[in-house]
Amino acid sequence: MKKAYLMTGTLIVAMGAASLAMAHGGKERGGERGQMRGAAMFEAMDTNGDGKLTQAEIDAYKAKRFSEADADGDGFLSPEEMAAQGEKKNDERRAKRATRMIERLDANEDGKLSAEELDARGPGNLIEKADKDGDGAVTLEELREARMDMRDKRGKGWKKRGDN
Incomplete structure (x- = not known):
């Protein structure tokens, strides 16, 4: 059982490394946001700031993530610890998203969004x-059609689920 937890923890770390690789793979593999997340992860792993990753830096990053x-x-890692870590990451992402939204939509710059501010920009x-x-x-x-039309107008080239 302990071996299964260790393997699962290793898988979590590997998935993080895979997301880094995908983010650096170009727009077809994560888009601009994926590249930004990948760049942030790269910077977090590049502890000496030389713009290169060594195996020691990658190993230290993985050990730190596992320890957290x-x-x-x-x-x-127990299932509870893994779930808690996932929730923590989700909470961090939601908080960043909310902060960016307020920065973008807060017309009177009071740090909050009113219904009018949301409606005006909606x-x-x-x-x-x-x-x-x-x-x-x-x-x-x-x-669905209107949503796809809006996406096409933005030039993002998003696809419906199931499109190749």
């Missing part, structure tokens, strides 16, 4: 933009 997840310090009248058949209502398909 191993809350009870027993050298193994997608506008959804019915007006998405109602293709003019019946005054939006179907799920019309909403």
Whole structure:
């Protein structure tokens, strides 16, 4: 059982390294945001700041990540510790996303968003933009089409699930 926890912990660390590799693989493999996350991870691992990663730096980073997840310090990751680590990362991402959103939308710069600030910057009248058949209502398909139209207009080239 302990071996399974150790293997799972190793897998978590490997997944982090894989996400770094994917982020550096170009827009088709994570896009601009993935590249930014990859760059931040690279900087975190490049402890001497020379712009290069050595095996020692990678090993130290992996050991640090494992140690952070191993809350009870027993050298193994339990399912609870792994779940807690995942929640911590999710919470950090949500907090960063919320901060960026407030920075972008906070018209009066009070550090908070009012309903008016959200409405002023939002997608506008959804019915007006998405109602293709003019019946005054939006179907799920019309909403999906409008969403894809907005993505295409932004030039991001996002695909629907299942598209290759």
